[in-house]
Amino acid sequence: MKPYKIPESVLVLIHSADLQVLLIERADKPGYWQSVTGSLDAPDEPLAATAARELFEETGIVADGERIVLRDWQLSNIYEIYPMWRHRYAPGVTQNTEHVFSVEVPRDIAITLSPREHINHAWLPYLEAADRCFSSSNAEVILQLPRRIR
Incomplete structure (x- = not known):
């Protein structure tokens, strides 16, 4: 049996210097767009390590x-897990x-999605990206981007 997910995760907002945001579409729910997200692999996994791992696994960055x-960002959101x-x-x-977390990258960076x-x-x-996100907490983070990077 697969172990249960740890209810602690990271969200990594990928953006360019000119406030363009990279969104990715879920394979298990087409039409659901989001930033990079992922749960800790172990309770003691450092958050920055989780963020770097998920960023690489989901985009190749x-x-x-x-x-x-x-x-x-030293920001945490607590939300209800979708049923x-x-x-x-x-x-x-x-x-x-x-x-x-966030990461600024050049717009021409190679993106390699995990097809799974x-x-x-x-x-x-960024405003369009916030509108496209299915997750309200993800959208709220995107809306904070201009003041977070200046």
């Missing part, structure tokens, strides 16, 4: 700490704590 630098995904968590777990997880990607102006 490597946060090397020099050219591509993850920024920890359709609760079976992935231990019985009775209904909330997840999500920690926000995502089927498409798009660069959008």
Whole structure:
């Protein structure tokens, strides 16, 4: 039996210097667009390590700490886990704590999606990206982008 997911995750907002945001479309729910997200693999996995791992797994982007630098927003959101995904968590777990990171990349960076997880990607102006996200917490983070990077 597959172990239950840990109800603690990261959200990695990928953006360009000119406030374009990269969204990816879920393979298990076509039409559901989001930023990179993922749960900790172990309770003691550092959040920055989770963010770097998920960024690479879902897009092929490597946060090397020099050219591509993850920024920890020191922001956490607690939200209700969508009922359709609760079976992935231990019985009775209904909330997840999500920690926000961002990474600025050039728009021409190569994107390599994990086909098991995502089927498409798009660069959008940040307001349009916020509108396209299915997750309200993801949209709220995108709307904070202009003041977070200036």
